[in-house]
Amino acid sequence: MSQAPTGDRPGYLLKRAQQALNQACTDRLRPLELSMSQYAVLRALDDHPGASSAELARITFVTRQSLRDVLGGLRSAELVTVAEQASTGRARPVALTTSGRAKLRAAESLVTQVEEEMLGDLSADQRRYLADLLHTCVGNLT
Amino acid sequence: MSQAPTGDRPGYLLKRAQQALNQACTDRLRPLELSMSQYAVLRALDDHPGASSAELARITFVTRQSLRDVLGGLRSAELVTVAEQASTGRARPVALTTSGRAKLRAAESLVTQVEEEMLGDLSADQRRYLADLLHTCVGNLT
DNA sequence: TCCTCGATGTCAGGATCCTTACATCGTCAG
């Protein structure tokens, strides 16, 4: 039973595609002084206003500790604020600032462009199919 | 022009799928005390025997500096050796040790299992199509 | 010959992610 060539294995292709997309997005976001990690948190925050640090961590699929690292940079850059008082328990709501929202809009535009480049001339059916396949893969692993 | 829901955007799905696969593999490799980064280097080395550090970096799509970090761990674990003398220029060939090859075989088996889980009951046609789509995406970004 | 240039190795520093560990707060069973 021979192994498929490394370059054809699903894990390799998946990693490669994600890496290429991430690299392209990182390059485009560099002028904004925004990393992909930071962008992910801003977007999660826009989708879930007032979420706590732990909630944002779950949403972005990282640990609370990792999220804390990124949140530090976002706070320094004045893109988000963290409430002093906990709303319930120890959870303190995080909020986008005005400049955070502006930065997110600018970043969204660039990232969407890159995604469009990646999909290229794929038809709507092909795009949907790709999304379905990826969704199935995620489902099979969780 | 409204934006697609975050969870349906291609970048999100791609990142999510890669993250899920990586997480699953990381968990399976933990008993072997091998990280996915280390596994990637071992496999690259198996595909390209005697490659230099810089070559391995290109193959695995990371910088020389990143590869150096990983190589340190592999050397400590006696899974690879680096020639003392440069073969040509400053390039020193890296080689798998016997235990490195054994570790790689064990890891390959586990990773292949996870990949199979991920693909689940996808047909051969669907798998090929997924691979083609991902390959197209990579091509569109490079 | 000499010198520039590309490739390689290396170091320093920073960003992001993880594991492990601990303290605090609310809730809920006993």
Place this chain on the structure above:
DNA sequence: CTGACGATGTAAGGATCCTGACATCGAGGA
């Protein structure tokens, strides 16, 4: 009421990745 438990925040340390910078080596042109 009280103590266990889950969720949250925080801290320390390590692994992996990056950028920027520098030294060295081989090759090829002035």
